[in-house]
Amino acid sequence: MFVSNLIPVRKRLFIGLLAVSLLSAALFLGGIYYLATNPNRTAFNQILLLTLAGMLFGGMVVAAFGIGGIVLTILYARDINALHGPMRIAVSLFFPIVLTLGRIFHIDVNRIKSSFIEVNNHLVRSKELNILPDQLLLLAPHCLQNSDCPHKITVDIDNCHRCGRCPVNSLLDLRDRYGIKVGMATGGTLARKFVQEYRPRAIVAIACERDLTSGIQDSNPLPVLGVANERPFGPCFNTNITLSKVEEAVRFFIHDRWQPLTGTGKDIGINDNMEGVSVVAQNISQRTGAKSTHRC
Numbered sequence: 001m002f003v004s005n006l007i008p009v010r011k012r013l014f015i016g017l018l019a020v021s022l023l024s025a026a027l028f029l030g031g032i033y034y035l036a037t038n039p040n041r042t043a044f045n046q047i048l049l050l051t052l053a054g055m056l057f058g059g060m061v062v063a064a065f066g067i068g069g070i071v072l073t074i075l076y077a078r079d080i081n082a083l084h085g086p087m088r089i090a091v092s093l094f095f096p097i098v099l100t101l102g103r104i105f106h107i108d109v110n111r112i113k114s115s116f117i118e119v120n121n122h123l124v125r126s127k128e129l130n131i132l133p134d135q136l137l138l139l140a141p142h143c144l145q146n147s148d149c150p151h152k153i154t155v156d157i158d159n160c161h162r163c164g165r166c167p168v169n170s171l172l173d174l175r176d177r178y179g180i181k182v183g184m185a186t187g188g189t190l191a192r193k194f195v196q197e198y199r200p201r202a203i204v205a206i207a208c209e210r211d212l213t214s215g216i217q218d219s220n221p222l223p224v225l226g227v228a229n230e231r232p233f234g235p236c237f238n239t240n241i242t243l244s245k246v247e248e249a250v251r252f253f254i255h256d257r258w259q260p261l262t263g264t265g266k267d268i269g270i271n272d273n274m275e276g277v278s279v280v281a282q283n284i285s286q287r288t289g290a291k292s293t294h295r296c
């Protein structure tokens with residue numbers, strides 16, 4: 001059985017393109033070496049080209065280990081600590097080549113980014129993390145807010161009146177149930193500000209494939225689980241989320257550090273939530289000394 005058959009389909013695209021990028025880099029290296037060894041070159045040009053070839057070769061060896069590390073982590077669902085660096089280098093070095101190859105082969109860019117997010121999530125899930133609820137930041141895009149809502153929630157998400165017309169209400173329910181931090185960002189600058197302000201140890205990020213891809217790479221080495229939003233009305237307008245996916249990502253990070261209040265994995269109404277808030281606040285403050293952020 002081929003190794004590729006053991007890798008889930010949605011992850012195969014990104015890993016396959018990474019491997020093709022490595023192959024392209026090898027061909028490029030061959031070309032540089034051919035030019036460098038051409039006797040018509042001056043000694044200076046030869047040294048320059050050989051230096052370039054040496055650097056490219058070094059990068060390729062590290063990236064090859066990185067790609068191997070990604071494949072092994074996915075196959076064995078185990079984190080390989082020693083290969084974190086090469087995996088990071090492989091992704092950051094070859095990501096632009098992967099996108100270029102995608103354009104050449106007419107592969108939808110969102111499919112590639114979605115596959116990258118799947119690979120990233122798998123790598124994060126292979127780690128053994130021990131995170132307190134208030135060390136987890138849930139970052140959400142502003143386009144989740146109903147466009148008719150008059151309340152300005154990017155300055156303070158608690159300005160939401162929790163009418164339930166958009167997913168912001170459900171995200172606040174999650175925050176109150178689990179005692180995590182939530183930030184609603186209009187773009188990368190505000191998202192970075194939230195990260196600086198809250199100094200999380202892990203992030204659950206909701207965004208489109210494009211923003212998730214850049215956010216995951218910018219946040220490295222912070223572990224980020226990405227959840228793509230749904231865009232029934234097109235990009236950046238009244239977008240939506242599958243709450244169970246977000247909740248599942250939250251619970252991955254804080255798995256043994258919360259207690260179910262009114263049931264697990266189901267949406268809860270405001271009244272249910274109010275009943276449970278004081279219990280979860282007690283749980284969290286006992287463990288972490290953190291205060292509940294819920295407004296009563």
Ligand code: SF4
Nearest residue numbers: 149160161163164166
């Ligand atoms: S849930 Fe909050 S943000 Fe959404 S429409 Fe209602 S008040 Fe506005």
